[in-house]
Amino acid sequence: MTTVSLRPVDPTSQEDEQKLIDVRTACGWDADKVPQWMKEMTTGERLLWLLFSAQPGDGELNGDQPREEIVGMAALTLEYEDTKGHGASFSKHQSVEICSLFVYPQYRGAGIGRQAFVAVEEHAKRMGAKTVLLKTGTFERNIPWYQRMGYSAFAVVPDYWTGWALSVGKPTTEEFTSATFMSKEL
Template structure:
């Protein structure tokens, strides 16, 4: 698997939409972010987007793996790459936002991310359409952080 940087204009929007259903939000944060794409034999299988927030903090804005390639360790490799890239950018901390339940929470916690805040009603106020997972509507967003 090859992970390499691509210009924001070449970011795989269809893949990023797997993790964030708001195309407007994705386009907004891509303008000021770095996109890394994972390929296997020339096929895009995953991507992540990080943004430097200043003061030694980067934020993981999006991380996604194509459905056919999930469960094969690609997401973990992308997350580890994002941590490494953040360190190279001079960050001392990598932050992210995610739902309060679901496989994503355990995914981040396995790598060492810890909950640092709860943003009540985030998904209700920031998305036009409700977001459901396993029949449950996402309402609050957790802020997680990994200190280096």
């Protein structure tokens, strides 16, 4: 299994901001929101991490350190007022939301997503969070994965992402437009 490490994004770093924009561009959505996310980090509303995987370097046999490659990103929001009433509020309910997890396609299937998810959950627990929330599309592969991670669905909202699907050229089928809200007690 590939080992992943999470490095907190520095909200004052233009280099980190550009790396996040690059990851979100590869992801296919929300690259334009990165500047706002950087501001939310300074107010404590959001935490962001870049995911790294150690890869053997050319000089590793000579004692050099393996080079680290960015393999994705993860985000946790502490205060999020959802228009459907399913938002996280750390200050009121000790709930947080894992609002983004992206792993580049070429690194998927190596356990990186699972490791990153567990690391973010552990961080939330150390902060004092009692509940982790998430929302996902109703894709057949998503729901069982989150269930294996210990999450239970508590709401399905039809047409939650219709505007987003139209804006990024995705089909407006249920799997792209409906959101399944899930939670896990820590």
